[in-house]
Amino acid sequence: MRPPALAVLCSGQGTNLQAILNAIRAGRLSARVAIVVSDRADAKALSRATRAGIEARYVDPRQYPTRASYERALIRLFDQRGVKLVCLAGFMRILSPVFVGHFPQRIVNIHPALLPAFPGAHAIRDALAWGAKVTGVTVHLIDEHVDHGPILLQEAVAISPRETKATLLAKLHRIEHRLYPQAIRLLLDGRARVVGRTVRLR
Ligand code: GRF
Numbered sequence: 001m002r003p004p005a006l007a008v009l010c011s012g013q014g015t016n017l018q019a020i021l022n023a024i025r026a027g028r029l030s031a032r033v034a035i036v037v038s039d040r041a042d043a044k045a046l047s048r049a050t051r052a053g054i055e056a057r058y059v060d061p062r063q064y065p066t067r068a069s070y071e072r073a074l075i076r077l078f079d080q081r082g083v084k085l086v087c088l089a090g091f092m093r094i095l096s097p098v099f100v101g102h103f104p105q106r107i108v109n110i111h112p113a114l115l116p117a118f119p120g121a122h123a124i125r126d127a128l129a130w131g132a133k134v135t136g137v138t139v140h141l142i143d144e145h146v147d148h149g150p151i152l153l154q155e156a157v158a159i160s161p162r163e164t165k166a167t168l169l170a171k172l173h174r175i176e177h178r179l180y181p182q183a184i185r186l187l188l189d190g191r192a193r194v195v196g197r198t199v200r201l202r
Pocket of ligand 1: 010011013014015016017051089090091110111112176
């Protein structure tokens with residue numbers, strides 16, 4: 001049997017995409033990335049995918065009159081490829097109920113803070129500006145609200161007195177690249193059961 005198909009949505013560097021690909025290649029994750037989609041033509045994630053022999057698509061939101069029609073185009077691409085799990089990896093767009101409702105509990109996101117602290121697009125900057133002593137990484141399922149769905153895994157990291165955005169980003173990336181493939185594996189293995197807001201892991 002073929003391993004389950006993932007779709008990865010990215011807007012930028014794609015280091016988390018790379019971590020997923022590396023985990024698959026190393027046999028730590030039994031899955032295949034069926035397609036990588038970006039809303040930005042210049043996303044480095046697309047070239048990473050192409051280099052790995054994976055279908056990489058730039059789907060330009062400006063070509064669609066509404067958010068719903070854009071999302072329906074993504075849904076079509078993913079359904080045609082039998083996608084089991086959608087992984088958001090630095091995808092800088094908010095997904096509407098059209099998309100979320102089509103993949104119930106089958107969309108996962110990684111966020112560079114300990115949710116519900118520091119939601120939004122500037123979590124690292126915000127944690128530093130707040131003077132937080134601890135931040136971290138959250139992997140969570142997507143629901144109809146932003147940075148809100150049930151939490152699969154979290155890991156904390158200390159913010160040192162001399163921390164800069166660059167040093168914190170590097171620390172968080174190290175954690176992300178380990179945590180994301182782990183969380184995807186839990187989901188694909190059916191080891192994560194959602195009870196209300198809580199994810200029970202077996
Ligand atoms: C990561 O820090 C992730 O937590 C956030 O966006 C960033 C994406 O980085 N959602 P990359 O494109 O995977 O390098």
